[in-house]
Amino acid sequence: MADVDSAVKEAVVEALALDDDEVTPESTLMDDLGAESIDLLDILFRIEKSTGVKIEASDLGDYMQGGIPDDEFSDENEIITEKGAEHLKTGMPQVDPGELAGTLKAEEVITLFTVQNLVEMVKKRGDGAG
Amino acid sequence: VRIRVGVDVVGVERLERLVRDDEDRQRELFTQRELDYCSGKRRQYEHMAVRFAAKEAVLKAMGLGLGACGWREIEVTRAESGVPSIVLHGRARALADERGIRSWRLTMTHTHRLAEAIAVAL
Numbered sequence: 001m002a003d004v005d006s007a008v009k010e011a012v013v014e015a016l017a018l019d020d021d022e023v024t025p026e027s028t029l030m031d032d033l034g035a036e037s038i039d040l041l042d043i044l045f046r047i048e049k050s051t052g053v054k055i056e057a058s059d060l061g062d063y064m065q066g067g068i069p070d071d072e073f074s075d076e077n078e079i080i081t082e083k084g085a086e087h088l089k090t091g092m093p094q095v096d097p098g099e100l101a102g103t104l105k106a107e108e109v110i111t112l113f114t115v116q117n118l119v120e121m122v123k124k125r126g127d128g129a130g
Numbered sequence: 131v132r133i134r135v136g137v138d139v140v141g142v143e144r145l146e147r148l149v150r151d152d153e154d155r156q157r158e159l160f161t162q163r164e165l166d167y168c169s170g171k172r173r174q175y176e177h178m179a180v181r182f183a184a185k186e187a188v189l190k191a192m193g194l195g196l197g198a199c200g201w202r203e204i205e206v207t208r209a210e211s212g213v214p215s216i217v218l219h220g221r222a223r224a225l226a227d228e229r230g231i232r233s234w235r236l237t238m239t240h241t242h243r244l245a246e247a248i249a250v251a252l
Contacts, residue, residue, distance in 0.1 A: 038140055038141070038145065042144075045155065057200075057201060058203075059197070061195075061199070070225060071228055078193035078229075106193060106195065107190070107194050108195065110195035110196050111195070
């Protein structure tokens, strides 16, 4: 498999038409780099082409939610629960569960997803562990 | 009754570049019924783009982000009258049920450049 770190970075740079130095491991794909859904799709397709690792958009959700049932991950107002926030830390170690629980909307979870989170996800998938 | 609205716009050329002549990718995003409908159209990628926008609009209306369910679990259908609608499957359906959503209204429009959809959940 191609070097995952550089394959992911290259996919992000090309899909979003950015300069190399604009993309760091800590960059969030949507908020920092301005990716829309179709850009994420483009990034995932490029990663599949260069690494052979296939990730569908719904895999991103599964990765972040970590198998917690939907009604336990967020409450009736679509706000992430304490349990949900704690679990987010598994796939996204940079997040602070205490800060997010009770305030983060379910639709905003994807906005916290970084380039490094994607690298780790591709690596796990590539190892057959994801 | 709580009314939820979602809207999305997609560049037709962008979507076309991603899925053109690639059946696997098309099947990842669209159901067979959707593909059958689009392939019969002269500007099939406009029709695919607007369906992609509709799927996004549905996610937004439910207060969910990308990845909450599979793309094929949100299906755009058409009544014989031509009125478009939404049929949800699997996880998407469960997420809508949890939110007490009973029905959908969908409106879509597209040009050769842009495809836009507005989804209303009732």
